[in-house]
Amino acid sequence: MGNYNILMTTKRIETLVDGVFAIAMTLLVLSLNVPQLTYPTTDFAIINSFFAMFHQFFIYFMSFILLALFWRINHTQFYFIKKVNQTLLWINIIWLSLIALIPFSTNLVGCYGYLKVPIIFFDLNLFFIGVLFSLNWYYANKKNLLDKNANKKMVKSRNKTGLALPSLALVAIALTFISPEWSSLVYFTLFFIKG
Amino acid sequence: MGNYNILMTTKRIETLVDGVFAIAMTLLVLSLNVPQLTYPTTDFAIINSFFAMFHQFFIYFMSFILLALFWRINHTQFYFIKKVNQTLLWINIIWLSLIALIPFSTNLVGCYGYLKVPIIFFDLNLFFIGVLFSLNWYYANKKNLLDKNANKKMVKSRNKTGLALPSLALVAIALTFISPEWSSLVYFTLFFIKG
Amino acid sequence: MGNYNILMTTKRIETLVDGVFAIAMTLLVLSLNVPQLTYPTTDFAIINSFFAMFHQFFIYFMSFILLALFWRINHTQFYFIKKVNQTLLWINIIWLSLIALIPFSTNLVGCYGYLKVPIIFFDLNLFFIGVLFSLNWYYANKKNLLDKNANKKMVKSRNKTGLALPSLALVAIALTFISPEWSSLVYFTLFFIKG
Amino acid sequence: MGNYNILMTTKRIETLVDGVFAIAMTLLVLSLNVPQLTYPTTDFAIINSFFAMFHQFFIYFMSFILLALFWRINHTQFYFIKKVNQTLLWINIIWLSLIALIPFSTNLVGCYGYLKVPIIFFDLNLFFIGVLFSLNWYYANKKNLLDKNANKKMVKSRNKTGLALPSLALVAIALTFISPEWSSLVYFTLFFIKG
Numbered sequence: 001m002g003n004y005n006i007l008m009t010t011k012r013i014e015t016l017v018d019g020v021f022a023i024a025m026t027l028l029v030l031s032l033n034v035p036q037l038t039y040p041t042t043d044f045a046i047i048n049s050f051f052a053m054f055h056q057f058f059i060y061f062m063s064f065i066l067l068a069l070f071w072r073i074n075h076t077q078f079y080f081i082k083k084v085n086q087t088l089l090w091i092n093i094i095w096l097s098l099i100a101l102i103p104f105s106t107n108l109v110g111c112y113g114y115l116k117v118p119i120i121f122f123d124l125n126l127f128f129i130g131v132l133f134s135l136n137w138y139y140a141n142k143k144n145l146l147d148k149n150a151n152k153k154m155v156k157s158r159n160k161t162g163l164a165l166p167s168l169a170l171v172a173i174a175l176t177f178i179s180p181e182w183s184s185l186v187y188f189t190l191f192f193i194k195g
Numbered sequence: 196m197g198n199y200n201i202l203m204t205t206k207r208i209e210t211l212v213d214g215v216f217a218i219a220m221t222l223l224v225l226s227l228n229v230p231q232l233t234y235p236t237t238d239f240a241i242i243n244s245f246f247a248m249f250h251q252f253f254i255y256f257m258s259f260i261l262l263a264l265f266w267r268i269n270h271t272q273f274y275f276i277k278k279v280n281q282t283l284l285w286i287n288i289i290w291l292s293l294i295a296l297i298p299f300s301t302n303l304v305g306c307y308g309y310l311k312v313p314i315i316f317f318d319l320n321l322f323f324i325g326v327l328f329s330l331n332w333y334y335a336n337k338k339n340l341l342d343k344n345a346n347k348k349m350v351k352s353r354n355k356t357g358l359a360l361p362s363l364a365l366v367a368i369a370l371t372f373i374s375p376e377w378s379s380l381v382y383f384t385l386f387f388i389k390g
Numbered sequence: 391m392g393n394y395n396i397l398m399t400t401k402r403i404e405t406l407v408d409g410v411f412a413i414a415m416t417l418l419v420l421s422l423n424v425p426q427l428t429y430p431t432t433d434f435a436i437i438n439s440f441f442a443m444f445h446q447f448f449i450y451f452m453s454f455i456l457l458a459l460f461w462r463i464n465h466t467q468f469y470f471i472k473k474v475n476q477t478l479l480w481i482n483i484i485w486l487s488l489i490a491l492i493p494f495s496t497n498l499v500g501c502y503g504y505l506k507v508p509i510i511f512f513d514l515n516l517f518f519i520g521v522l523f524s525l526n527w528y529y530a531n532k533k534n535l536l537d538k539n540a541n542k543k544m545v546k547s548r549n550k551t552g553l554a555l556p557s558l559a560l561v562a563i564a565l566t567f568i569s570p571e572w573s574s575l576v577y578f579t580l581f582f583i584k585g
Numbered sequence: 586m587g588n589y590n591i592l593m594t595t596k597r598i599e600t601l602v603d604g605v606f607a608i609a610m611t612l613l614v615l616s617l618n619v620p621q622l623t624y625p626t627t628d629f630a631i632i633n634s635f636f637a638m639f640h641q642f643f644i645y646f647m648s649f650i651l652l653a654l655f656w657r658i659n660h661t662q663f664y665f666i667k668k669v670n671q672t673l674l675w676i677n678i679i680w681l682s683l684i685a686l687i688p689f690s691t692n693l694v695g696c697y698g699y700l701k702v703p704i705i706f707f708d709l710n711l712f713f714i715g716v717l718f719s720l721n722w723y724y725a726n727k728k729n730l731l732d733k734n735a736n737k738k739m740v741k742s743r744n745k746t747g748l749a750l751p752s753l754a755l756v757a758i759a760l761t762f763i764s765p766e767w768s769s770l771v772y773f774t775l776f777f778i779k780g
Contacts, residue, residue, distance in 0.1 A: 012213075012270055015213050016213060016216065016217055016266065018217075018597075018600050018601060018604060019213060019214060019216070019217025019218070019221075019604060020217050020220060020221055021601065021604070022217075022601055022603075022604025022605050022607075022608055023217060023218055023221040023222075023604070023608055024221055024224075025605060025681070025682075025685060026604075026605050026608040026609055026612060026685045026688075027221060027224070027608075028685065029609075029612070029685050029686060029688050029689050032686075032689045034689070034692045034693050034696050037697075040699070041697065041700070042700070043700050043701050043702040046697060046700060046702045046703060047702055050702075050706075060682075060686075061682055064678075064681075064682040064685065065678065065679075065682070068675075068678040068681075068682075071601065072674070075597055089267070090263075093259075093260065093263040094260075096220070096259075096263075097220075097255075097256055097259040097260070097263075100220060100221045100223065100224050100259065101224060101227075101255075103221075103224055104224050104227045104229070107229045108229050111229050112232075112236065112241060114235070115236070115237070115238050115241060116238050117238040117241040117242055117245075118241060121245075207408075207465055210408050211408060211411065211412055211461065213412075214408060214409060214411070214412025214413070214416075215412050215415060215416050217412075218412060218413055218416040218417075219416055219419075222416060222419070284462070285458075288454075288455065288458040289455075291415070291454075291458075292415075292450075292451055292454040292455070295415060295416045295418065295419050295454065296419060296422075296450075298416075298419050299419050299422045299424070302424045303424050306424050307427075307431065307436060309430070310431070310432070310433050310436060311433050312433040312436045312437055312440075313436060316440075402603075402660055405603050406603060406606065406607055406656065408607075409603060409604060409606075409607025409608070409611075410607050410610060410611050412607075413607060413608055413611040413612075414611055414614075417611060417614070479657070480653075483649075483650065483653040484650075486610070486649075486653075487610075487645075487646055487649040487650070490610060490611045490613065490614050490649065491614060491617075491645075493611075493614055494614050494617045494619070497619045498619050501619050502622075502626065502631060504625070505626070505627070505628050505631060506628050507628040507631045507632055507635075508631060511635075
């Protein structure tokens, strides 16, 4: 029913992607719960709640920046991808469903940051996002959906760096057993990987 | 007041449609409730809550993918629809109000997946979405709002496949009386219908 | 600071308007609360909650359709408005803040539909939206921001029809004293006013 | 990984910015909580809750208008910024994460408007938004990312006015010690600063 066989232009997908990202990034704020204190309360009690929320603020900013990074990588990929077929469309849809899941994972980590399982859930979420990034690029290259001016060396180099996110997610899972709360800091090394 | 008699270009509607879809898809995540466990809790308790949420995760991904499919069908339709009159506009608005209802239906099924009525509500939601899809296409064809290059054979073939979603929704309702929780799996046959 | 004196193109505002509308329309769904029943519950209990929610569903669809109508009127206005100055920008921003308030008003009416004050609040919300519609058009015409091809007769005729929404809101307020729950039906006459 | 070294066109960022703003502005409405009164309640009780919510309504409209102002300033900046490099991209992303935080700050002030700390949190949020505005402009100018037609006098003048928001935020913090609830009124002077 949706299988009508035309190659979509990439523009449509990019609009949907931009929309989902803008919303997912803004929904992250809902993981910050205004402290519920009984009336009347004091400035001191509020400051105390803020300290208790410190990890939540950290997770909010980290997730926001990770989402921005993924949005950036997606744009770089679609700078070279010129055509979209059914399979590539659905790779991107499933990838988007994992992006839209990030506010849930973030919220989970915000509530139970002192446990291992919620952090591992968050890490697995990022792991599969990374896998689908690689799949997207690998498939687009294999099916000749890339711009002809994208030279082979660059494509190969991106193939390699595409493994960075899944690998880091696995490292983060390992680090969970040492320090669950700060294991996610490992993702910031993404900024230093040239691609 | 809104009836000023100009044919709108389809671009405007597509922007609104893309926006509503991006938001509805991202709002689905709100149907996944972070388990509320009293502090301090254990990893074991979290894993247990995840198992209890298994059906909710299934429904989340299924609704996400169905919405993406509807978005795709809408784009294929508007690939051929070149002009929009008042009636077509309102067919699409009512259709959109049913799309925006999906997060509610999904949430309902997520909470009461073991009952029949919530699933039937979800199925009816999809049934009417399907009916409005068909109506949109049928009306656009009847009023000559389609691209002139859309050949008759294709239009007829799409008329037929347009009945797939409403029919499947009725099948899903019937299956509800056998297994409410998994009756929705029938919608995945949509991917195998050529159109 | 924001007063840098360039005429904005209307495109920017239209993007923001489209975004706010898509979100406000989709957020309406949050006014539909999944009934909270203790586990395990029955299909019969769910059906009963649906009957109790009947007015909420009515309000959901009505607000959705009213927002779509306002979006349509805004587009018709900006079909003729070709330039935007500071004042027109802020008229539209304040108008948007009232549009974004609709999910709150809708929610309020959904919760307390049997009372007068919430309905009057909802009606006043629409009243001021209508007033700002008229102000937008009146100001754009006065300051020569309209397209030169917009003929005078059409502008005057729209000036008159622009009073339809505020007038209807006042009628709806009066009807509140007879039947609060259904007084809003009066807004559907908007569809029969030529403009 | 995201560091692929191409200059992005500004269009992409603007789309994301527009999306985040539209959503943040519309999410503000969630800071207005429908009063929870036990059934059946009276019109009189609703009116009383409205009076108690007066400060919340004030904060809603003020935050909405401030966000619109920031959106406007961002557009004016990007009217002159013609190219975006990695650093400028991340300045804007961090700035966006502070914009997306506004619904939280607003909600906080709405709940605890009678205390100092929540207001200071809100003021600091605006302070850093202002600092990043200035940084954005200063950096774009330093790295020659501005349009060549932007004359030096204008750039310098904007450098100065860019300090208005951070300064006002500091004034607002000082005023908090006199009247926490109304100290934010000082931000309205932003409308009278020529830039």
